[in-house]
Structure formats: structure tokens, C-alpha cells
Amino acid sequence: MKILIADDEPLARQRLKRLVEENNPHHVIHADASNGLEALNQCIELQPDLVLLDIRMPIMDGLQTANEISKAKLNTRIVFVTAYDKYALEAFEKNALDYLLKPVKPTRLAQAIEKAAQFNNQPQAIEHATRSLSQPRQQLCAHTHKGLTVLNIQDILFFKADNKYVSATTTSHSVLLEDSLKALEKEFTPLFFRIHRNALVNTKAIQSIHKTSSGQFELKLKGCDELLTISRRHQAELNRFLRQKHE
Template sequence: MNLLIVDDEGPARERLRRLLEEIGDCTTIAEAGNGEEALAYCSEKQPDIVLLDVRMPGLSGIEVARHIDTLQDPPAVIFTTAYDQYAVEAFETEAVGYLLKPVRKEKLAHALRHAGRISPSRLVKVAQSAKLEHRREQICARLGDQLKLIPIADIYYFLADQKYITVRHKNGESLIDESLKALAEEFSAGFVRIHRNALVAENQISAVERTEEGKYSVRMRECGDVLEVSRRHAAELLRRIRGES
């Protein structure tokens, strides 16, 4: 069994490593000090189980788990957390594996035996119930066996095309396998739906243009792309552009 310990605190990683070595049955025990390192390792080495700290600088444990789930064969995840009433209640409600710090050997052994994959929808519910930020700061695109992180601030728009969504961003285009509806809900504060297949960054709209036939389109500021606006979404777009609540 190959394990990855993810925690920004060295002593916490050392304690888990020592307990895992005492328990045995682990072929490899690797460590990562932040979310980016964890994603890189999971892409390359494909661990069986990830012991993942919930609260870390940068990518949180919840966000890392959501990105990990996009892998072709995602590992099981067990969260580790200092006592937090909201977090504990959220984990219990959603039946998500977790360990309270300082982690005890018998609890760790039990968690390892029952570790499983966690769906994205359950992770969002955990984040909301635990009063954690559930809006991602980055989107994860899969390039072969590698994961590429795209900052939300760098995204111009999302364009749905059958099964996949094209993410147009500062450094080009990437494909992701997500629901445009879910993206619209998650990023409602900064993105606006202009068509059933298009979600655009509000701050990237340089102009809303209208043709003689009464049809609307938006021109994007940095990339210069022009996207069609459907009649159904025109009113909401104009309301948002005007700053109306």
C-alpha cells in the first residue's frame, strides 16, 4: 500500500509517518508540504491513500481532494484536522473519513482499513457545512497523466461542447470534464452565463454589442474573442453589466 502524507506542518507529517511505520503494510510513505506538491505526486506516483490536512495555506485540503478526484484512477482520501466542531459535524454527516489531531495509532489503522474515494458533491457539502471556502481558486485540467492548475483569475470564459468544456485562459485553452451548470453556481460571483454553452468572466467583458436584428454578443477584453449571447440570458447579462442587484 502506497501512502502520501500532506500537511504544511513538519511535526504533523513526522507523527503520521511514525505511526504508519508502526502499523506496517505500507510499501511507500511519501510526504508533501502543500497542495501543489500533493497534486504533482498524485499525478506521477498514483498513491493508494492520501492523508490530507484540511487547512493549509494556498490550496486547502478540500480543494486538493476535488482536484485529485479528476485523476483517471483517484486515490482514497482521509482528512486530518485539528478539532473543529463544524468540520467534525460535516465529516460525520457526509460519512467522509477523517482523523482528529493529534492522530492516534488505532484510529489511523481503522481509517486506513475503511478509506474510500470521496465524490465532488460530498466535498462541496463538507466545505459548506464546515464553513470552509468551497469556491475553488484554481481549476484543474488533466493533460494525459498530469494535472494542470489554472487560476480562476486567469480565465476568460468556459465554453461547453458536448462532453467537455473548453477553458479559455491567459495561457491558451484547456479541456475539463465538468458541468457548466455546476461551474456557473460555484463562480456566480465573478462569472455570468451568456448562453446555454458559455460562461464568461464579468471583468473580461469589454463591450456588449447589438446587431440590427436585435441579437447581442460580448467582446472579451484581453483575448478579443466575440461570443454570442442568447435571448434567454441577455436580460441577466445586461443587469449584471449595469451593476443592478
């Protein structure tokens, strides 16, 4: 497999080259680049199977480079190699195969290269991956003060919008997401159901529904102390959904 290494630090390029060669001597380091523009030009000229791409580079950063590679419709897989976890969401939006944090562990690099090799050796895998983009994600990534957090969809009790922010709440904590409530509803229906213009709930976590003295309906979720308001507009739809679910 032909590999291009793009990093503005010479020592980082040398270390990656050594790790690649130790992983499999049949992999060929086709070229290296010290900035994003150089990497893009080499991808266009040399058509490598895989580019190991740093993010913070001069002239053109790695994310911009990945975007240009995609625009050029090159058959080059992208694995980001960076010291920063905060770009992970944007990186995967660029259809990156993997996202490795420096210092790169040999085992993680080997996994990423193997993933790229499978795409190159099995063209049908590309078609499968493309189809899977339309399927609901099994996990969501979110940024917290501790870094990048991964949430399993099944563990999320509800999504709630507050002005321009959307939070995902589990039994233990809440995190802010970059997704809109509308996009989440489209992706995760019927697992999540809209009960209010600002809330989607995990239908598997519904424990009970009760009516308050004011005539308002509230919903109780398993493992959650917060009671969620059901709007009158969505009450009938929710009742119908739950009846169909238990028929």
C-alpha cells in the same frame, strides 16, 4: 501521530518510513501494508491518524481504499503518494489532504504531515474544512498533454460547453475540464454569468457588448480575441446584472 504506510513496493515503504522518522521522531509508523485491502483492514483495526497511500496497488487500489475508509467513517487522514499525476482530481474528490508525487521530496512530505497534524490537534479545523467545501474553489485542476495544469479561477475568462466537453479559457490557452457547465455556474455565480446555454463569462473581464447587423448581441472580453454570442434569453438578465453591479 500514528502513521500507516501503504505501498506495494518494499523499497518505497522503507524510504517513506525513513523520511517520516527524519521529519519528526515523535511520529510513529504504526504499520505498513502492501496492498489496498491490507491497508483498509489495518486502518479499521489500528485507527491511525494518517495513511500515506499509494494508488496503484494489487487487490484494491488506493482510490478504492480511500473510498472504503470514508464509508467506514474513520478519523484517518489520507495523503496519496504516487508516481502518477493523472489521478489528482479523483484523489481530492476522495477528500485527500494532499497528493505527493514520487520521488517524494522531504519538504513536501513534511508539509503534508504537518497538515494532518493540524487536523488532529485542532478538531475545529475539520469543521472549518467541511464548511469550506461549500465555498467556491480558488483553483481548478485540468489534464493536458503536458500533465496536470492548475488554473486560478480569476484568470479564467470564460467556460464553454461543446457537446459533453467543457473548456476553460484564459488569455493564453484553453483546457478541458471534467466539471459540467451547470455545476460551474452553481459554484462560481456571481463571478461567472451565463450568457448562452453553452457559455459562462467572467464578469470582471467583460470589456464591451455590441449589436451586430443581424440584431444579435456579442460580448468582448479583455485579453480575448474571440467574440461570444449572447442569447436573446440571457440578454436582459445580463443587462440587469451589469446595471446592479455598477450601481
